[in-house]
Amino acid sequence: MKKFFLTCLQTILVVVALAQSKEEAAIQQIFNEALGRGKAYELLSDLCTNIGPRLSGSPGAAAAVEWSRHVMKDLAFDSVWLQPVMVPHWVRGQKETGRLISRKQGTLLLNVCALGGSVATGPAGVVAGVVEVKSFEELKALGSAGVKGKIVFFNRPMDATKIQTFTAYGGAVEQRANGASEAARLGAVAALVRSMGSNLEDYPHTGSMRYAANVPKIPALAISTKHAELLSRVLKEEKEVQVYLENHSVTLEDAPSFNVVGEIRGSEYANEIIVVGGHLDSWDLGQGAHDDGAGCVQAIEVLRLFKQMGYKPKRTIRAVMFMNEENGLRGGAAYARQAELQRALRDGVQPQVHIAAIESDRGGFVPRGFTVPTDAAAKAKVRSWKPLLEPYGLTDFSTEGGGADIGPLASQGVHLLGLLPDSQRYFNYHHTAEDTIDKVDKRELELGAASMAALVYLIDQFGLK
Numbered sequence: 001m002k003k004f005f006l007t008c009l010q011t012i013l014v015v016v017a018l019a020q021s022k023e024e025a026a027i028q029q030i031f032n033e034a035l036g037r038g039k040a041y042e043l044l045s046d047l048c049t050n051i052g053p054r055l056s057g058s059p060g061a062a063a064a065v066e067w068s069r070h071v072m073k074d075l076a077f078d079s080v081w082l083q084p085v086m087v088p089h090w091v092r093g094q095k096e097t098g099r100l101i102s103r104k105q106g107t108l109l110l111n112v113c114a115l116g117g118s119v120a121t122g123p124a125g126v127v128a129g130v131v132e133v134k135s136f137e138e139l140k141a142l143g144s145a146g147v148k149g150k151i152v153f154f155n156r157p158m159d160a161t162k163i164q165t166f167t168a169y170g171g172a173v174e175q176r177a178n179g180a181s182e183a184a185r186l187g188a189v190a191a192l193v194r195s196m197g198s199n200l201e202d203y204p205h206t207g208s209m210r211y212a213a214n215v216p217k218i219p220a221l222a223i224s225t226k227h228a229e230l231l232s233r234v235l236k237e238e239k240e241v242q243v244y245l246e247n248h249s250v251t252l253e254d255a256p257s258f259n260v261v262g263e264i265r266g267s268e269y270a271n272e273i274i275v276v277g278g279h280l281d282s283w284d285l286g287q288g289a290h291d292d293g294a295g296c297v298q299a300i301e302v303l304r305l306f307k308q309m310g311y312k313p314k315r316t317i318r319a320v321m322f323m324n325e326e327n328g329l330r331g332g333a334a335y336a337r338q339a340e341l342q343r344a345l346r347d348g349v350q351p352q353v354h355i356a357a358i359e360s361d362r363g364g365f366v367p368r369g370f371t372v373p374t375d376a377a378a379k380a381k382v383r384s385w386k387p388l389l390e391p392y393g394l395t396d397f398s399t400e401g402g403g404a405d406i407g408p409l410a411s412q413g414v415h416l417l418g419l420l421p422d423s424q425r426y427f428n429y430h431h432t433a434e435d436t437i438d439k440v441d442k443r444e445l446e447l448g449a450a451s452m453a454a455l456v457y458l459i460d461q462f463g464l465k
Contacts, residue, residue, distance in 0.1 A: 023458065024388060027389070030305055030450050030453045031450045033309060034301065034447070034453065035443065035447070038301065038305075038450075039301060041440070041445050043301070044364070047064065047067060047293050047296070047297065048293055048437040049287070050067075051067055054280060055282065055283060056089065056326065056328065056330075057087050057252070057254075060284075061281055061323065064280050064281075065321075068300075068321045069082060072319065075300070075304050078265045079262065079263050080261070082259070082261075083260075083261055084257075084258055085256075085258060085323055085324065085334040086257070087254060087257045087330050088117075088251070089251070089252040090249065090327060091249060092113075092114055094248050097112075097245070097246040098111065098112035098192075100230070100241065100242075100243055101243065101244060102238060103238060104237070108230070110224075110227045110230075110231065111226075111227050112192070112204055112221045112223050112227075112245065113205075113206050114249045115206055115207060115209040116206055116209065116283065117209050118219055119249070120219065121248075125246035126151070126189050128149060128243065129151070129242055130152075130231070131153065132155050132231075133153070133154060134154075134156040139183065143186065144186045147186035147188050149189060151192055151245065152188045152192070153192045153231060153235075153243075154175035155194045155232055157225070158427065159172070165198055165426060172196055176208075176209055180211065180218055181210075181215045184217070190218050192231075192245065193221070195432075196427060197224075197427055199428060200225050200229065202226050202227075205222055205430060205431045206283050206285055208327045219247055257323045259331045260320070260323075261318060262319045263303075263318040264306060264313060266313050266315040266460075267312045268315070270316050271350045271351060272315040272352075273315065273318055273354045274315055274355060274356050274358075275354060275358065275406065275409075276318070277295070277299050277360075278293075278295020278297075279295065279331065279404075279405055281322075281324050281326050283435075289364070290364055290365075290430070291363065291430055292360070294360065294445055295359065296321050297449070298419070298445070298449040299319040299360065299452070300319050301446075302317065302452050302456055306457075313457075314461070315460050317456060317460065325405050329405065329408075332408050333408050339409060339412060340412060343412065354409055356414065356415045356417065357417070358406075358455060359417075360419040361404070361418070362420065363426045364421070364440045364441070365448075366422050366441075367393065367394060367421050367422075367444075368395065369396030369398075369420045370394070370396075370419060371399045371401050371418040372399070372417060373415035373417060373464065378464040379400070382455075382464070385455075388454075389454060392454070394451055394454075401418070402417055403418050419452055421444075
């Protein structure tokens with residue numbers, strides 16, 4: 001009897017183990033395929049080296065659209081299509097010039113670059129005295145008397161004490177976005193902004209800026225963090241310091257472009273959509289490897305992995321290459337508008353409902369976890385999968401929200417999530433000429449793609465209700 005009891009118990013335990021291991025086996029298969037035969041790095045290398053910079057409205061962006069469409073067609077996704085969107089078309093022009101003019105040290109070159117959307121200085125450039133501020137409050141305290149006719153130098157660094165570098169970025173980026181207009185209100189002739197970089201570097205970081213309505217538009221340029229330190233030091237030593245700035249950027253008429261969409265149709269709930277995506281556009285200084293070629297190829301890889309494994313998803317899985325995240329978010333807005341229309345389709349056509357959207361736009365570094373939905377039930381469900389994901393280093397589920405491109409879907413009740421890689425090196429490359437394929441580790445990129453696929457698999461299997 002005892003032997004019979006033990007045999008029955010063992011049988012029960014085996015059955016339970018098998019039942020518990022279905023999801024574990026699927027996730028293991030995903031990671032095995034991604035790490036053993038993954039295509040993410042190969043695709044990213046092709047995008048970066050053969051297409052390169054992809055600023056909205058540029059020939060590079062147009063080439064990237066066709067590249068994405070052909071890649072997804074070659075991978076035999078069920079459907080691949082282009083979604084039209086009009087995008088801003090800003091052109092940097094010839095390389096910028098910056099010079100520090102000092103009585104004591106003579107003329108020193110400054111590494112600068114125009115911020116995206118900046119007006120030009122004109123061929124003669126701008127030369128003026130400089131006032132340094134670390135906040136808009138300091139700027140306002142100077143008033144017109146202290147600012148008029150001068151270049152305002154915004155020198156607030158990213159807070160090095162913040163463990164989450166995106167938090168540090170958020171604490172400094174306002175001066176890049178709005179500094180030029182705040183300075184122009186008081187009569188400044190140009191704005192010079194410390195680069196949004198974590199470390200001291202020789203190269204400047206570009207990025208988007210915007211002009212306020214009814215305020216004069218003045219040139220806005222970024223300065224490398226090393227040269228920001230240099231300029232600050234000289235300003236403390238001398239009173240009569242001048243800076244010369246020259247840039248030739250221009251904003252042209254909006255240009256036609258596209259989001260690129262590919263999908264695998266669901267076998268049971270084809271009208272329920274799970275989106276994975278990244279933004280196809282990049283700044284024009286580098287190759288857009290981490291920002292955000294990595295996210296694009298990871299999204300494509302999610303669908304490729306499922307096809308390679310022979311996995312038939314219950315729900316429709318859709319990869320979206322969003323256009324114009326960097327300087328307008330037009331692609332994300334256009335996609336959300338189309339999704340809203342599809343939710344309301346009539347005349348016998350089954351409406352489509354997006355149940356989740358996952359974006360990868362924090363670089364191709366080693367994944368640590370995911371940002372989670374704000375809805376309490378959906379958040380709890382994602383966190384309940386932590387034991388399945390922890391063996392792959394996915395332990396951080398503390399942050400809420402999703403990426404910028406999927407943000408417009410929130411008003412439709414879509415649960416937003418994001419891949420959460422280690423962020424410590426991201427702002428070494430973000431928006432710079434250093435954002436190139438050689439800065440991406442193949443294995444880390446593949447781990448990120450597999451992590452996204454694992455999460456999509458779990459959402460597909462169990463939903464988020």
